[in-house]
Amino acid sequence: MRRIISILLENEAGALSRVAGLFSARGYNIESLTVAPTEDPSLSRMTLVTRGSNEILEQITKQLNKLIEVVKLIDLTEGPHIERELLLIKVHAVGDSRNEIKRLADIFRGRIVDVTASTYVIELTGTGEKLDAFIEALSGIRIIETVRSGVSGVSRGEKSLRL
Amino acid sequence: MELTGAEIVVECLKEEGVEYLFGYPGGAVLHIYDALYKQDHIKHILVRHEQAATHAADGYARSTEKPGVVLVTSGPGATNAITGIATAYMDSIPMVIITGQVPTHAIGSDAFQEVDAVGITRPCVKHNFLVKDVKDLASTIKKAFFIATSGRPGPVVVDVPKDVTAAKTVFEYPKQISLRSYSPVERGHIGQIRRAVKLMLSAKRPMLYTGGGVILGNSAPELTELTRKLGYPITNTLMGLGGYPATDKQFLGMLGMHGTYEANMAMHHCDVLIAIGARFDDRVTGNVKKFCPGAQIVHVDIDPASISKSVRVDVPIVGSVKSVLQDMIRLLDETGEKPDATALAEWWKQIEEWRATDCLKYDRASEIIKPQMVVEKFYELSEGQAFLTSDVGQHQMWAAQFYKFDKPRRWINSGGLGTMGFGLPAAMGVQFAHPDALVGCVTGEGSIQMCIQELSTCLQYRLPIKIINLNNRYLGMVRQWQEFFYQSRYSMSYMEALPDFVKLAEAYGHVGMRIEKPSDVEPAIKEALRLKDRLVFMDFITDQKENVYPMIPAGAGLNEMILV
Numbered sequence: 001m002r003r004i005i006s007i008l009l010e011n012e013a014g015a016l017s018r019v020a021g022l023f024s025a026r027g028y029n030i031e032s033l034t035v036a037p038t039e040d041p042s043l044s045r046m047t048l049v050t051r052g053s054n055e056i057l058e059q060i061t062k063q064l065n066k067l068i069e070v071v072k073l074i075d076l077t078e079g080p081h082i083e084r085e086l087l088l089i090k091v092h093a094v095g096d097s098r099n100e101i102k103r104l105a106d107i108f109r110g111r112i113v114d115v116t117a118s119t120y121v122i123e124l125t126g127t128g129e130k131l132d133a134f135i136e137a138l139s140g141i142r143i144i145e146t147v148r149s150g151v152s153g154v155s156r157g158e159k160s161l162r163l
Numbered sequence: 164m165e166l167t168g169a170e171i172v173v174e175c176l177k178e179e180g181v182e183y184l185f186g187y188p189g190g191a192v193l194h195i196y197d198a199l200y201k202q203d204h205i206k207h208i209l210v211r212h213e214q215a216a217t218h219a220a221d222g223y224a225r226s227t228e229k230p231g232v233v234l235v236t237s238g239p240g241a242t243n244a245i246t247g248i249a250t251a252y253m254d255s256i257p258m259v260i261i262t263g264q265v266p267t268h269a270i271g272s273d274a275f276q277e278v279d280a281v282g283i284t285r286p287c288v289k290h291n292f293l294v295k296d297v298k299d300l301a302s303t304i305k306k307a308f309f310i311a312t313s314g315r316p317g318p319v320v321v322d323v324p325k326d327v328t329a330a331k332t333v334f335e336y337p338k339q340i341s342l343r344s345y346s347p348v349e350r351g352h353i354g355q356i357r358r359a360v361k362l363m364l365s366a367k368r369p370m371l372y373t374g375g376g377v378i379l380g381n382s383a384p385e386l387t388e389l390t391r392k393l394g395y396p397i398t399n400t401l402m403g404l405g406g407y408p409a410t411d412k413q414f415l416g417m418l419g420m421h422g423t424y425e426a427n428m429a430m431h432h433c434d435v436l437i438a439i440g441a442r443f444d445d446r447v448t449g450n451v452k453k454f455c456p457g458a459q460i461v462h463v464d465i466d467p468a469s470i471s472k473s474v475r476v477d478v479p480i481v482g483s484v485k486s487v488l489q490d491m492i493r494l495l496d497e498t499g500e501k502p503d504a505t506a507l508a509e510w511w512k513q514i515e516e517w518r519a520t521d522c523l524k525y526d527r528a529s530e531i532i533k534p535q536m537v538v539e540k541f542y543e544l545s546e547g548q549a550f551l552t553s554d555v556g557q558h559q560m561w562a563a564q565f566y567k568f569d570k571p572r573r574w575i576n577s578g579g580l581g582t583m584g585f586g587l588p589a590a591m592g593v594q595f596a597h598p599d600a601l602v603g604c605v606t607g608e609g610s611i612q613m614c615i616q617e618l619s620t621c622l623q624y625r626l627p628i629k630i631i632n633l634n635n636r637y638l639g640m641v642r643q644w645q646e647f648f649y650q651s652r653y654s655m656s657y658m659e660a661l662p663d664f665v666k667l668a669e670a671y672g673h674v675g676m677r678i679e680k681p682s683d684v685e686p687a688i689k690e691a692l693r694l695k696d697r698l699v700f701m702d703f704i705t706d707q708k709e710n711v712y713p714m715i716p717a718g719a720g721l722n723e724m725i726l727v
């Protein structure tokens with residue numbers, strides 16, 4: 001099962017490598033991982049997407065909680081939540097395909113943020129699935145670079161991850 | 164008044180009540196050694212290899228209720244300490260290891276004797292720190308001791324760059340420390356404990372299975388009280404020996420791969436399993452799919468991550484073993500209910516039948532010295548009062564099987580990591596902690612050579628350890644597996660070119676004895692015990708082909724033991 005785990009982490013050197021090290025040492029899988037400081041400079045917020053059986057996911061959250069720098073964590077996928085990822089994709093855009101790409105970007109509510117005679121850079125946000133679908137839709141087009149930020153997320157409503 | 168970082172390190176250790184510091188000097192820690200030179204509160208013990216410093220501190224910690232403390236230099240000092248840190252980590256031993264580091268400005272430049280100590284120790288510590296500013300030094304050391312000794316204990320590394328030990332600041336040791344991200348639970352959930360007690364009382368075939376958590380949590384008295392109250396059979400893991408008196412009739416011996424027939428059979432057939440401070444290690448469970456097939460399981464552990472890690476349990480209780488046991492005892496008294504006496508009598512009858520197999524029997528009339536007999540004799544002659552360390556291999560299992568530990572913290576061995584070379588330095592730590600006690604070290608000719616240099620340390624500090632070398636000229640445990648599972652192809656398990664251990668002991672200034680006949684075993688041990696203030700190296704020439712029984716082969720269940 002796919003899970004999105006959100007973590008409040010002490011904003012200290014080495015905290016990230018401790019989390020990454022835990023995953024590699026115990027053979028857990030990381031699909032994506034993002035981390036950045038929060039409004040409280042002493043805290044970073046990490047979003048981690050992983051997959052595994054329920055038993056493994058239980059171990060993952062327990063082991064993460066054991067890390068001294070992990071202040072708090074939640075499994076966003078346990079409740080209603082918003083999941084977003086940013087895609088920057090550079091594609092070969094010449095001739096008829098220029099219109100075609102523009103149209104696709106509009107359908108997916110993407111924006112073309114850089115244009116040259118032969119390339120476009122498109123910016124798109126959404127769930128991982130939506131980004132996958134967009135890349136899929138570009139099938140006839142030559143992709144030069146794909147850059148994905150990894151998933152960020154937040155729970156809906158009153159529920160929150162804070163101290 | 165301003166102190167240097169080096170002086171602050173020493174002051175912090177004093178504040179923590181550190182008695183012994185096990186270490187080895189080098190460039191990065193010279194300021195600290197200079198500060199140590201100028202005081203006489205903390206006794207620094209100079210080992211001969213940093214691995215031994217960590218094992219000695221570990222032995223000290225295991226035999227007391229205090230953390231072990233280590234000081235080593237950067238680079239090779241830190242890497243040599245790794246084995247000992249990992250050993251302590253696997254067995255949850257509280258330890259603080261201070262490693263020197265190159266100056267902060269040189270970090271990352273591949274400076275002389277630079278190693279990323281925080282990175283290299285990360286997977287085998289409870290936590291670690293790099294101190295970059297002398298102002299953080301005291302509070303970091305405070306945190307290190309707090310983390311190492313609280314919750315599920317473990318080793319904590321504090322890496323201190325050389326310039327930080329030279330820099331000055333006002334020294335202030337925090338009285339208390341609180342970490343917003345770390346607050347180990349103490350009390351177990353009372354509702355869960357109530358459920359557990361109810362389940363325990365409903366059992367027809369109950370079994371208590373307890374581990375190192377009982378020892379680390381200083382809860383042997385509570386465990387004994389509970390077990391006696393219930394009248395249930397109990398087994399201890401390798402790490403848990405001494406948590407319940409081994410000479411008591413409710414004790415079924417150790418369980419697991421080389422556990423007793425009665426303990427493993429009772430595990431397999433029980434209907435309620437009460438696991439306390441034990442972690443369902445693979446050496447205990449055998450094949451998890453076949454583990455305790457008919458049992459409902461209660462599991463008490465201070466570490467939530469230990470619960471349902473390999474075996475799913477029915478009543479998980481997170482809390483310190485001591486407080487949970489106290490709650491259990493109280494609830495039992497309050498309910499006034501008693502276990503089902505008829506069922507229990509029936510269960511004991513079955514257990515006594517298993518016990519009658521006498522699974523630890525061996526040839527007592529042998530013309531060659533049987534290793535089991537040596538341990539048994541040492542047990543008798545030391546009246547069960549010794550602290551016993553061991554290395555890793557067959558001798559370790561025989562020590563665990565044949566020395567009956569009635570008290571906690573007497574049996575000191577590397578259970579989790581299985582570190583050969585642990586025994587002798589660990590015995591040093593134990594002897595420092597208990598200068599007047601009898602400290603034995605059961606070892607093999609393979610293991611003892613992994614830290615043999617410590618015989619020199621033992622001379623320097625006059626440590627009268629009694630070394631019991633069960634010399635079978637084989638890496639016996641390896642040989643046993645090769646005999647059983649590789650059609651006796653003894654690949655690299657024969658120990659050739661062994662030293663003359665008697666001369667070796669003498670060369671280090673100790674007493675050496677070689678014992679070759681069964682009839683000489685008792686007189687030799689008596690003589691060794693008489694030499695109260697000398698280290699005696701007893702080299703017992705034992706049966707080369709003796710195997711450890713019973714044995715559960717890999718992939719088998721606890722009821723599928725190979726018996727003698």
Ligand SMILES: Cc1ncc(C[n+]2csc(CCOP(=O)(O)OP(=O)(O)O)c2C)c(N)n1
Nearest residue numbers: 556557558581583607608609610638639640
């Ligand atoms: C540092 C280390 N290396 C290798 C092993 C693997 N190993 C486990 S038991 C054993 C044999 C130990 O031989 P010895 O000390 O002579 O004891 P015996 O089994 O003969 O009693 C070995 C090599 C280990 N446990 N530790």
